[in-house]
Amino acid sequence: MITYQGIRIFDGIAIGKIKYLKFSGEIEKSFGKGKTFESDRFKKAQSSAILDMKKVYENAKKELSSKDADIINAHIAMLEDLDFLDLVQEGLDNNYSAEYATFCAGKNLSDMLSQMDDEYMKARASDVMEISMKVIDILQNNNTDVELTEPCILVADDIPSSVLLKMDRKYVRGIVLLKTSTNSHISILVRTMEIPSIASVSKTFNPADDGAVAILDGNKGKLLVRYETNTLLKYFEKQKKYEDTKKDLQKYLNKKAKTIDGKTIEIGANISSANEVESAKKNGAEGIGLFRSEFIYLSSNNFPTEDEQFAQYKTVVEAMGEKETVIRTLDIGADKKIGYFNLPEENNPALGYRSIRICQDRTDIFLTQLQALYRASAFGNLSIMIPMIISEKEIDFAHNMCEMAMKNLDLRGIKYNKNMRVGIMIETPSAAILSDRFAKKVDFFSIGTNDLSQYTLAIDRQNQMLNKFFDPRAKSILRFIKLTVENAHEEGIHVAICGELARDPKLTGFFIKLGVDELSVSSPYILQLKSNISKVDTDKINIDDYIN
Amino acid sequence: MKNFKYIIKDPEGIHARPATTIVQATKKFTSKIQLKKDGDTVDAKRMFGIMSLGAKKGEEIEFIFDGEDEENACEKVKAIVEENL
Numbered sequence: 001m002i003t004y005q006g007i008r009i010f011d012g013i014a015i016g017k018i019k020y021l022k023f024s025g026e027i028e029k030s031f032g033k034g035k036t037f038e039s040d041r042f043k044k045a046q047s048s049a050i051l052d053m054k055k056v057y058e059n060a061k062k063e064l065s066s067k068d069a070d071i072i073n074a075h076i077a078m079l080e081d082l083d084f085l086d087l088v089q090e091g092l093d094n095n096y097s098a099e100y101a102t103f104c105a106g107k108n109l110s111d112m113l114s115q116m117d118d119e120y121m122k123a124r125a126s127d128v129m130e131i132s133m134k135v136i137d138i139l140q141n142n143n144t145d146v147e148l149t150e151p152c153i154l155v156a157d158d159i160p161s162s163v164l165l166k167m168d169r170k171y172v173r174g175i176v177l178l179k180t181s182t183n184s185h186i187s188i189l190v191r192t193m194e195i196p197s198i199a200s201v202s203k204t205f206n207p208a209d210d211g212a213v214a215i216l217d218g219n220k221g222k223l224l225v226r227y228e229t230n231t232l233l234k235y236f237e238k239q240k241k242y243e244d245t246k247k248d249l250q251k252y253l254n255k256k257a258k259t260i261d262g263k264t265i266e267i268g269a270n271i272s273s274a275n276e277v278e279s280a281k282k283n284g285a286e287g288i289g290l291f292r293s294e295f296i297y298l299s300s301n302n303f304p305t306e307d308e309q310f311a312q313y314k315t316v317v318e319a320m321g322e323k324e325t326v327i328r329t330l331d332i333g334a335d336k337k338i339g340y341f342n343l344p345e346e347n348n349p350a351l352g353y354r355s356i357r358i359c360q361d362r363t364d365i366f367l368t369q370l371q372a373l374y375r376a377s378a379f380g381n382l383s384i385m386i387p388m389i390i391s392e393k394e395i396d397f398a399h400n401m402c403e404m405a406m407k408n409l410d411l412r413g414i415k416y417n418k419n420m421r422v423g424i425m426i427e428t429p430s431a432a433i434l435s436d437r438f439a440k441k442v443d444f445f446s447i448g449t450n451d452l453s454q455y456t457l458a459i460d461r462q463n464q465m466l467n468k469f470f471d472p473r474a475k476s477i478l479r480f481i482k483l484t485v486e487n488a489h490e491e492g493i494h495v496a497i498c499g500e501l502a503r504d505p506k507l508t509g510f511f512i513k514l515g516v517d518e519l520s521v522s523s524p525y526i527l528q529l530k531s532n533i534s535k536v537d538t539d540k541i542n543i544d545d546y547i548n
Numbered sequence: 549m550k551n552f553k554y555i556i557k558d559p560e561g562i563h564a565r566p567a568t569t570i571v572q573a574t575k576k577f578t579s580k581i582q583l584k585k586d587g588d589t590v591d592a593k594r595m596f597g598i599m600s601l602g603a604k605k606g607e608e609i610e611f612i613f614d615g616e617d618e619e620n621a622c623e624k625v626k627a628i629v630e631e632n633l
Contacts, residue, residue: 074564077571083596109596118602120563127564318559379559 001231002209004201004223006176009187010279011218011524012196012246013239014153014174015232018225020210021146021156023163027103027136031095042088042098045138049131050079056162068189072162075131084109084128099139106132119308130160148172153216153223155205161189169193174216176223178205188275198223219524249527253284257530260537263512267529268326268520270498274315279523284530287324289520290446290498291316293369294332302340303365306372313376324381326446326496326520328425329369331355331387350460355388360397370405377417385423385446390430395441398422423494427451432480439491446520447484449499453477472501478510479547485514496520505532513541550613550622558633561604564595566632571595573628579615581625592625 032038053076060069078084087108091101110125110132137144144163146154148171157179164186175190175197182199190197196218215224215235219242224231258264268289269280273296280288296304296312317325332338333354346352359366373384386398402422409416426432427448435445449472454461456477459470481497488495496518501507503521511519512533521529558566574581574592583592585607590597592611603609611629613622 070565070568074568077568077595081571081595082591083594112596112600116600116602120560121599121602124564124599314559 001227002206002225004176004203004205004225006178006198006201006221006223007182008218008221009175009177009182009197009199010191010194012174012194013218013235013242014196014216015235015239016151016153016173016213016216018155018210018212018214019146019148019152020205020207021154021159023133023137023144023156023158023160027099030097030100032092032097032101035092035095038096038098038101039089039092041139042092042102042135045098045102045135046079048138049134050076053079053134053162056165060165071127072165075127075162078128079131079135099136102132102135102139117305117307119311130162134160134162153214155210155223159186161186164189169195174218176201176216182275191275191279245528249531252527252530252534255530256286257533259509259512259533260535261539263536263538265512265516265533266496266518267526268324268496268498268518269523269526270520271316271523274312274319276523277316277319280526281319283523283526285323285523285526287326287518288316288320289326289496289518291325291327292331293327294330297330297332297338303368306368306375309369309372310375313373313382314379317376317380317382320380322381324383326383326385326423327373327376328385328387329356329373330359330365333358350454350462356386356394356398357388359401360394363401366401367405367408370401371408374402374405374409374416374420375414377420378415382417383421383423383444385425385444387425387448388427388451389424389438390428392434392437392441395424395438398424399441425451425498426484427455427499429456429480432484435484435487436490439487439493442493444494444496445484445488446496446498447481449477449481449497449501452480452499453501456480472504473507473546475547477501478507481511481516482514482543482547485516489515494518503529507546508532509536509538509541510543510546512536513538513543550618551610552622552626553608553610554626554629554633555608556603556605556633559605561607562598562601562609562633564599567595567598569628569632570598570625573625574621576624577613577615577617577621579613579618579621581621582612582614584610584612 053072057069057072060072084105087105088101091104106129110128113121113128114125116122146163146167148168151171151173153174153176154172155176155178158177172195175195177186177199178201180186180199187199196216198218198221209225212225215227256264257267266286268287269285270290271277271280271288272292296309313327332341333343333349333352343353376382389395406418421443423444423446424438424442425448426435426445431438450461453472457470457474459466485495494517497511497516498520502519503525519529571593581592583590583598585601585603588601590601592598611625
């Protein structure tokens with residue numbers, strides 16, 4: 001069996017024939033057959049591209065939101081733009097072929113956009129290349145219309161959005177974007193269409209697999225080819241089960257999570273980028289319980305500026321409206337290393353130089369982030385939380401930095417929410433033990449069970465050899481959780497659980513009985529969790545059974 | 549010559565969609581139409597030029613019209629800018 005491992009864009013299981021698509025990439029320098037001849041060729045290709053895109057636009061308006069369809073309208077405007085046409089003309093004046101002149105014009109403008117100090121404009125660079133390639137495909141008579149006649153799994157390095165929009169999507173069972181990031185425009189589109197899909201595949205695709213029947217496991221980010229019959233049978237079953245459960249779970253979408261005996265609990269979503277908000281909302285999240293801000297740093301080649309961060313935070317906060325968004329400040333180090341931070345190699349990274357510890361040395365980085373967060377607080381219901389806290393001194397440090405961020409914004413005359421809630425993660429034994437004191441100083445707690453359990457049990461979660469020694473429901477961990485919840489409620493503050501443990505069906509009853517206020521899990525697990533809660537009867541739960 | 553100034557209200561600034569709308573409006577007139585932000589001036593009939601300004605919410609832009617239909621152009625473009633930005 002061959003496994004292509006990638007990263008999930010949208011979950012679900014698809015089984016179908018692989019259809020491998022290739023679109024043109026770099027165009028080599030070439031000269032044409034005279035200026036007038038090449039200029040005519042360009043004009044014809046340009047008008048035929050525009051005509052074609054107008055058709056796509058009309059269809060897209062029927063199926064998508066007007067905002068999504070307007071992207072195509074902007075593409076048409078780019079193709080008609082005088083700057084674009086001038087640059088093509090420049091190439092033609094150099095006796096280039098129409099193809100190469102078009103390619104240079106597209107490259108020139110896309111370079112201009114990608115150098116702008118603006119995330120949104122940077123992302124438009126790929127749109128310019130897409131429209132240029134469209135003209136080139138017409139010039140070269142490349143057939144980009146993908147005609148589908150049977151159910152299939154599309155595999156391509158990247159797919160131009162207009163091509164996907166034009167396809168007969170009833171046949172598209174799954175999509176594999178080999179060389180595209182999960183944040184690209186096309187990935188976002190695929191997610192909106194809710195097609196099982198994966199991106200960023202590490203292994204090179206073998207063209208011999210084109211036409212083979214394959215299994216796409218979106219949940220695990222895998223594409224399987226040349227598998228054994230029982231694997232297929234297993235997946236048929238999995239797929240059926242997945243579809244049935246999914247349908248059944250929809251009934252919990254707009255319902256509050258409630259136990260048999262009428263106890264309720266809030267359900268939040270954990271996300272890693274602004275693009276995941278829509279999926280959180282679609283799955284019935286009542287808020288964002290954890291936005292891991294470090295992914296903004298991970299996807300950047302240098303320290304993200306205040307404006308860049310602000311734009312991302314604001315998008316999330318605005319999309320959630322009145323519902324609360326909790327953004328966790330920078331949590332890097334340990335298993336999340338970033339080149340430009342120049343962090344030293346460590347013998348014991350899990351117990352090492354990470355998150356709030358780095359922020360205490362590099363106050364400039366922390367302050368930039370806090371200013372971006374305070375600015376975003378003016379646009380909705382935002383709270384922030386600080387990770388890896390072990391002492392009151394660190395809480396005081398964080399508060400002082402918040403004060404400083406607010407003062408700086410005052411000086412710049414920028415509005416923000418002065419009362420933005422500041423909470424902390426309880427993810428070290430030290431924090432759990434001192435939670436009575438910490439609760440007097442912060443607005444809320446969120447228990448990060450992944451780190452809390454590795455530190456409590458002294459088991460490195462990155463070391464697979466230790467898996468057999470690891471018990472996520474160890475009594476010591478559950479006692480720490482109980483202690484933290486009790487101390488939080490003693491001071492009347494909100495307490496959430498945002499680690500993997502939050503969706504463990506064997507602990508759902510325990511958490512609710514303890515009085516945990518919120519469970520926050522990845523979007524695809526929300527409805528399942530709500531369903532699990534509806535089967536809990538807290539009268540039948542005995543806390544002692546879990547901790548003694 | 550006619551002109552008007554405007555402070556951008558759209559939270560996303562002049563991104564691709566409003567730039568498209570502006571160009572579709574300005575192209576209908578024969579007058580020379582310029583768009584200014586801070587020290588930069590671009591041709592308001594060119595989409596990439598407009599996008600390169602990177603104009604954001606709260607920033608001031610100025611449209612300058614010069615030509616036979618400047619009166620009419622100024623009025624129409626102003627209405628479109630007020631509606632879309």
